[in-house]
Amino acid sequence: MATLLRKAARVSLSGSLLSAGGRPGRLYALSYFGSNSRNSSTSSKVKVDLDNSSGIAVVKFQGPPVNSMGMDFLTEMAIGLDKLELDKNCRGIILTSAVPKVFSAGLDIMDMYGKTLEHYELFWRSVQDLWLKLYSSSKIMIAAINGASPAGGCLMALSCDYRILADNPRYKIGLNEAQLGIVAPFWFKDSMVNTVGYRIAEESIQFGVMYSPADALKIGLVDQVVPEDKVLSTAKEKMEKWFDIPDHARQISKSMMRKPTIDRMLANRETDIKNFVGFISKDSIQKSLEMYMAMLKMKKG
Numbered sequence: 227m228a229t230l231l232r233k234a235a236r237v238s239l240s241g242s243l244l245s246a247g248g249r250p251g252r253l254y255a256l257s258y259f260g261s262n263s264r265n266s267s268t269s270s271k272v273k274v275d276l277d278n279s280s281g282i283a284v285v286k287f288q289g290p291p292v293n294s295m296g297m298d299f300l301t302e303m304a305i306g307l308d309k310l311e312l313d314k315n316c317r318g319i320i321l322t323s324a325v326p327k328v329f330s331a332g333l334d335i336m337d338m339y340g341k342t343l344e345h346y347e348l349f350w351r352s353v354q355d356l357w358l359k360l361y362s363s364s365k366i367m368i369a370a371i372n373g374a375s376p377a378g379g380c381l382m383a384l385s386c387d388y389r390i391l392a393d394n395p396r397y398k399i400g401l402n403e404a405q406l407g408i409v410a411p412f413w414f415k416d417s418m419v420n421t422v423g424y425r426i427a428e429e430s431i432q433f434g435v436m437y438s439p440a441d442a443l444k445i446g447l448v449d450q451v452v453p454e455d456k457v458l459s460t461a462k463e464k465m466e467k468w469f470d471i472p473d474h475a476r477q478i479s480k481s482m483m484r485k486p487t488i489d490r491m492l493a494n495r496e497t498d499i500k501n502f503v504g505f506i507s508k509d510s511i512q513k514s515l516e517m518y519m520a521m522l523k524m525k526k527g
């Protein structure tokens with residue numbers, strides 16, 4: 227029976243939940259996926275390693291010093307996720323970091339500072355695009371969070387189906403935008419509300435709270451806290467449990483839960499871009515970002 231279920235589970239719906247929702251999907255070349263038992267691709271900021279025998283792809287962020295989400299990172303992630311989404315051998319994706327102590331520092335502040343309005347628009351569209359791909363993925367997504375995870379880093383984790391955080395009090399996680407003098411956009415907020423509930427999200431976002439692993443576990447921001455050297459192995463073990471569920475049933479259930487949030491973003495996408503560009507290009511906001519970057523540098527020296 228278990229074997230039968232596993233076989234059934236292999237029959238996956240094609241495309242992300244976005245295309246399952248009736249929206250046109252896009253086709254990308256599958257150049258790096260052959261029939262070997264392992265397929266790897268490395269670009270400058272992201273390494274994708276798909277083990278065909280287990281069906282698990284590990285997507286490793288490798289953009290030192292802090293895996294900030296600049297244009298290169300966003301583009302490489304989008305391409306990698308598109309390829310995995312179309313690959314029938316891949317059933318689950320683990321997001322993790324190859325950079326010690328940092329999962330991701332979130333959006334690259336330098337992409338939001340001193341640039342043209344056109345740049346801000348392109349940048350924000352790419353951020354939206356990555357979130358849509360992560361949040362609507364038909365694959366099982368697990369975040370193996372092995373370092374600090376503020377703002378956009380936390381958003382990537384929130385987009386997963388399951389979150390495992392390394393037990394190190396320095397590895398804080400949360401939507402800290404308010405502390406930078408900026409605002410977590412509505413779809414960041416929705417992702418948080420969908421994970422921890424309204425009341426906790428309300429406080430969390432207004433204060434820009436960064437949670438320790440113990441507190442993150444307590445509020446349900448992460449599902450498990452494990453010793454640092456066990457984060458990836460635990461993610462793989464957990465993935466095997468998710469694999470016991472037939473893909474089609476899990477995918478439809480996931481879509482049912484996430485579709486309203488995705489639809490809200492799609493319906494408000496252009497307005498959200500306009501709001502971002504207007505907001506981020508304000509002198510007062512540029513000043514806040516400048517001061518925040520200076521504070522980060524001071525902290526170092």
Ligand SMILES: CCCCCCCC/C=C\C/C=C/C(=O)SCCNC(=O)CCNC(=O)[C@H](O)C(C)(C)COP(=O)(O)OP(=O)(O)OC[C@H]1O[C@@H](n2cnc3c(N)ncnc32)[C@H](O)[C@@H]1OP(=O)(O)O
Nearest residue numbers: 291294331332333334335374376377378409501502505522
């Ligand atoms: C009307 C409504 C309108 C709505 C409008 C919506 C607007 C919303 C806009 C944006 C949403 C924003 C989302 C984000 O993700 S913003 C990014 C937030 N990130 C952070 O606050 C993290 C800041 N970084 C840290 O806290 C730490 O760096 C760390 C804990 C991640 C790692 O610490 P450590 O290992 O000690 O490294 P350093 O601090 O020394 O950093 C090394 C190096 O990297 C630079 N750096 C750090 N973070 C970033 C970043 N996010 N972007 C760019 N650069 C970063 C840091 O300055 C150091 O640089 P160096 O001195 O030149 O070496």
